[in-house]
Amino acid sequence: MSTQTAAKTVLITGTSSGIGLAAAVATARAGWHTVATMRxxxxxxxxxxxxxxAGVSDLIQVKRLDVTDADSVAACVAEVVAEHGHLDAVVNNAGAGFVGTIEQHGMERVRSVMEVNFFGVVELTRAALPHLRASGGRVITVTSVGGVVGQPFNESYCAAKFAVEGFMESLAPVAATAGVQVAVVEPGAVASEFVNNVGLDIPALLAQAGPYAPPLQGYIDHALKSFGSDTAQTPEQAAAPVVDALTAEKMPFRIQTSDWARDFVGMKLADLDGSAVQTEMTNWLG
Known part of the structure; x- marks a missing residue:
């Protein structure tokens, strides 16, 4: 890839599969020099x-970046700016799912989920902001509908995604005073990602669940159905709003990737006493 180019440069994390991979290809097709990072x-x-x-190999540059390692984050951002002369956008996409309930998994698991899904996002955003101020750039973070609606057996994951949304919602007006736009993208179910990305051994999980086995089985049945249903998006469909946000004159702060996601998030945002969400989540448990 050419260096010190005037073409816009975007850095995307977590691009080895899923939404991150699709977003890297899509941004390159839209003409962005895409730094596709992965651990x-x-x-x-x-x-x-x-x-x-897709015919865009010349616009995609693969780099190593571990969002849980501050030195890795700083080195990658510095390399991108040195090679391209500027950084115009960051897409925080790297993340890891985890299924379990707090009584049965230790605090170390909670902390590891927070490191990847929350602190990693904060670290990269912090490192990128001086360069995004210089370019009038953008921070786009792929969160989840789980960043708005707490879901059974996803306590740690949803806590991390809630934290990301709170961080970005608070940062957005501050960053805007320096010319940096901030947005969160909220996908719902993405086809084929549930078992692969969470790394579930379902029989083992159920065998260890004790009194929580029946509701856990209900949740797993619901999740497998959802991730294989007509409402589940392909990674390409879920990634398309990322490109739209990069190219829009002004990004909205909160972007859902499907009608289902908009309805689901809307249920929570209108649910002042929490009863609608609690009823829906109870139904997920069978």
Missing amino acids: DTTRADALNQAAAE
């Missing part, structure tokens, strides 16, 4: 193949 660059084959098929 393990040996997992770049799927991205490289997708880029080649």
Whole structure:
């Protein structure tokens, strides 16, 4: 890739699969120089193949970035600015799911989920902001409908995503005074990602669930149905609003990726006493 170019440059995290991979290809197709980062660059084959098929390999540069390692974050951001002369947008996409309830998993698991899904987002945003101020750039963070609606057996994950949304909602008006726009993108179910991304061993999980086994089975049945249903989006569909946000004159702060996600988030935002959400989540448990 050429260096010190005037073309816009975006850095995207978590691009080895799913929404991150799709977003990297889509931003490149839209003409952005795309720095596609991942913790393990040996997992770049799927991205490289997708880029080649889309004819955008020359616009995608794979770099290592571990969002839980401050030195890795600082080094990657510094390299991007040195090579391209500027940084115009960051897409915080890297994340990790976790299914379980607090009584049965230790605090170490809670902290590990927060490190990836929350502190990693904060670290990269902090490192990028001086350069985004210089370019009048954008911070887009892929959260989840789980950043608005707390979901059963997703306590740690939803807590981290809630934290991200609170952080970004608070940052947005401050960053705007310096010319930086901030938005969150909230996907719902994305086809095929549930078991793969969360790394579930369902029989083992149920065997260890004790008194929570029946509701956990209900939740898993619901999740598997949702992630395989007509309401589930492809990664490409979920990534499309990211590109729209990058190119819009003014981004909205909160962006849902589907009609289902808008309805689901809308239920929570209109639910002043929490009864609608509690009823819906109880129904998910069967």
